[in-house]
Amino acid sequence: MAPAQTEVSQRRDTSEDPQDRTPVVSVRRLWKVFGPKADEVPGSAELCGLTRRELMDRTGCTAAVRDVSFEVSPGEVFVVMGLSGSGKSTLVRCLTRLIEPTAGEVVFEGEDIRGADPRRLRELRRSKFSMVFQHFGLLPHRKVVDNVAFGLEIRGMSKAERVRRALETVELVGLAGYENSYPDQLSGGMQQRVGLARALAGDPDVLFFDEPFSALDPLIRRDMQSEVIRLHHEVGKTMVFITHDLSEALKLGDRILIMRDGRMVQCGTGDELVGAPADDYVRDFVRDVPRGDVLTLRWIMRPAEPEDALDGPELGPDVVVREATRAVLAAEKPVKVVEGGKLLGIVGDEEILSVVAGAEGGA
C-alpha cells in the first residue's frame, strides 16, 4: 500500500476559467488593526512598513489583517490557510463584518458591504451569506430542528414553512432521525453537522467556514471534509474556508491563500503552492506534502529536445504525477504532454522518479 496520500481537490472543472465570470466576493486592500488610533495605520506608508512587533511597540496597535486582496469566483472553494495568530479568523469575520474592517473594500456581488447600514447588513446576513463556526455556537435550549430553523425564524418565516425547510436540510447533512435531539445529546461531529445545516438552511450564496473541523477528532474530521465535498457537489455553493491544516486546505481548496502575520504570502492552486512556493515560509510549509500527489505533469515536464523520440503516449498537463507514474514508467518512450493538440513538453522516467523518490525521501 502507498503511504498516507494527500488528497487533492478534484473539482478543477468548476473553476477552470475564473476570469470569465464576475467574482462573488472580491476583497481589495483590506486592513484590520486593533488598538488606539487604529485608523491611522493603513494610511501611513511608514507604519505599514513595520513588522507586527515594531508596530505594537510604536503605536500599541495590533495589525491582524494587513493589505489583503483576493477574489472568489462563483462555485469556488477558496481556502485561507495560516497558523494561529496569522489573522485568518479575523479576515473571515471582516468579510461579514462580524468584525469591522479598518480599511479597504469588501465587494459582495458588486456591492461594497462596508457601506451597508445595519439593516442592509442584517438582510445580507440573513439571505446572502452564512457562517459555520469552530465551536459550533448552537443554542443548547433548542432542538436540532429549531437550531437549524433559527436563521429562518429570525427572518420571520412562518413556522410550518421553516420547519419543512429545516427538516430537508437536516436530511441533507445526514442527521435524519435526530431532529428532536438537543445539541448536548450529539457528538461533536454531529453538532457540527447541525451548524452546517443551519448555515445551509437559509440557502445563502456564500458559505464561510471558520476552522469548522479543528475541534473534532481526526477520523470525524475526515468524514466531515468528505461531507463538505459531497455538499459542494450537490448544492454547488461558493465557499470560503479557513483552516490551519495544510492537508485540509489541499483536499478542499480550489485555490489557497496562505497568510502569515496578517499578510498574504501566496495565493494559488495547490500545485502552484507546492511547485512554485513564493518564499521560504511557503516552501517550509509544503515541505512534507507528497509532491507526487499534488504536482501535475505541467510542473515536471521538460521541453522536447531534438533527440527525444516523439511517438510515445500522450497525456494532459493537468494529470497528477501519481496517476501518471504507471503510464510513464510502462511506456518505452517519454510521454508527450499535450493540451489542445499542442505539444507542451515531455515527461520521462527520470522526471517521474525524481518527484516520486524525492517525495518519499521526505525532501
Added chain:
Amino acid sequence: MAVAADATASVTPLRERASRPMVVAAVLAGWLVLFAVLRGRQTLTLAAADLTGLHRWLNDLNDSIGANRNSNPLFLYFFNEIRLAIDNLVTFVQSLISQPTGTRPVPQIGWLGVVGITGYVSWAVGNWRVALLAVAGFTFFGLQGLWQESMDTLALTLSAVLVALLIGIPLGVWAGLSDRFNRIMTPFLDFMQTMPTFVYLAPLTLIFLIGGASAVITTVIYAAPPAIRITAHAIRSVPETTVEAANSLGTTRLQQLVKVLLPMSRRTVVMGVNQTIMAALAMVTIAALIDAPGLGKTVVQALQSLDVGTAFNAGLAIVVMAIVLDRVTTAAAARTETARRTDARLLRWRRPLLAAGAIGLGFVIYVSHTYVWAAQFPGHGAVGSHIASAADTTTGWLQNHVSGLTNGLRNVLTNGLLNPFQTLLTDSPWWLVGIVLVALALVLGGRWAAVTGACCVGLLVGTGVWSDSMTTLASTAVATVLVMLLGVVFGVWMGRSALVDRVVRPTLDAAQVMPPFVYLVPFLALFGATRFTAIVAAVVYAAPVAIKIIADGVRNVPEATVEAATSAGCNTWQIITKVQLPMARSALTLATNQGLIYVLSMVVVGGLVGAGALGYDVVAGFSQGQLYGKGLAAGLAIVLLGVMFDRITQAAARRTRA
C-alpha cells in the same frame, strides 16, 4: 516601629515578603509598650446616654425632616410617593394572605388556600417532593400558632422580592450587555454587599419612617444586588461563539436578547432569584427592628425579654420558611435544566395534570375564602406551646446541668482572650490604635489600603462612638480568629477527603441559607445575654463560608504537586503545612475577608442580646428618640469598620495572589 519599617525597606523584595510577619509582630509589640505607658488617656469614651455634636445635629435633622415631610417637594413628590406605592403593594399582599381587610374579619385567602397555592406552585415550578415539603412546612406554621406572623413575613418577603426582581433583572441584563454600565455598577454592588444588613435600616427610617414600607424598601435594597449581579453574570457567560453565530445569521439586538441571551441564561437567573429570596427573608426578619410585622418581630420581642421558648418557636418557623423557599427555588432552577430530559410520556400527562390541579386549587381557594374553618387555622397553636415549653425546659436543664461547662468556656474565652484584647483597644489612646491600624494596613495591604484605613479611622473618631467601635472591633477580631481556626481545621479536612466533603457540605449549605437572626436563639439559651453569645453566634454564622472557601482552596492545589511532595517523602502533616496551606494562601485571605464581613454583621445584631457597643447603639436609636442620632452615627461606624476590614483584606488577598 519606624526602625523596623526602614530595615525591611532596605532588604531585597524576596526577603521582605518573608519578614512581613516580623513587621506585624514589631508593630504589635510597640503597641503593647506604648499601651503600658499611656493606658487610659485620650480614649474618647462616651457614656450610653451621652451625645456629641454630630449626634445632636442628626437628631435635629431627623426632627426637621419629620416636620417638613409633607411640605418639602423632594419628599412630597418623590419619597412619599415611593413609600405610598410600596405601602399599597404590601397592604394588598397582606390583605390577600395575612391581614383582615374592610368588613372581612379574615384575609381574602385563608390558610387552606395558601397551603394549596404553595403546594401547587412548588409542584409546577419544581417537583412533587418539594411540593410536599412546602405543604408540610406551611401547615407547621399553623400548628405552631404562628400562622399570621408567618404570612406577614411571607407577604413582606414576596413584595420585596417582586420589586427587587422588577428592578434587578432589567438592570442585570443591562449590566450584562453594556461593559460601561457594568463598570459603573460593580463598585456599588460590592459596597452594598459588604454592608451588614443592620446598617441599612437607620438611614432609611429617616426618609421612609418606620413600618412595613420601610422594611420592604430596605429589603429591596439588600436583595436586589444578588439579582443584578447574577443576571449580569448569566448574560455575560453565554458563549461568545453562540452570540457570534446568531449575529452572523442576521439577528437584531432584540432577537439576540430574546431568543439567545435570555433563554440561555435562564437557569442562572433562577438561581439569582433563589439568592434574592433568601436575602429578602433574612432582611425582612431583621427589619422587625424598625417595626416590620412578622416572625422577626416575635423573635425580637422574645429576645428582648429573654424569653427563649417563644424566640425558639418563632426562630424555628423562620428556619422552616427558609428551608421551604430555598428548596423550592433550587428545584425550580434544576427543573429548567432537566425538564426537557424527562420522558415524553410523562410530559404528555403533565399538562392535563397541571390543569386538573389548577381546578382543584381554585376550589380550595374558594373554600378558604368562604368558610371560617378553612380561613382561620384551627386550634390554638398547641404544637407551638409545646415547642416553646420544651425549649424552655431544655434551657433550664442546660443552665442547671451544663452551665459549669458553658460558663467555664465562656469565662475562659472572655477573660483569656476577649477582655484583654478589648481593654487593649478601648484603653489605648485613640491615636495609638489608629496608628497601629494604619500600620497594619500598610504592611498587609499596601499603600492604598493604608490610605483607606487612615480615612476610616479619622471618620470613626468623627462619629463620636470611637470607644464603642473599639469594643465591636475587639469582638469581631476575636470571633474572626475563632472562625479562621474552625475554617482551617474543617476546611483542610474537607479539602483532603472527598467523603468528609460530601457529608459536611450540605450542612454548611443549609446553615448559610438561615437568616442571621435565628442563630442568636440557641446560644442565648446556652450562654445567657452577654457579649459572648453574640461572638459564638457570629462564629457559627461565619464559619460555613470560611470553611467552604478554604476547603475549595485546598482542593484546588494541583494533584501533581501533592503527589510530588508525597513521593519526596512528606508525611501528612508536612503536606498540609508545607504544601497545601501555603498554596491555598489566597483562599485563606479570601476566607478571612468573608469571615470578617459575616462576623461583623452578626456581632452588631448581637447588640440585641447584650453584646452592647455599636449594635446596641443602633437598636437603642430605633426605640429612643433622643438616641436616634447616636444610632445613626453608630450605623455609620459599622459601615466604616466594614469598609476598613474589606479594603485591607482585599488588598492583602491581591498581594498574596500576585
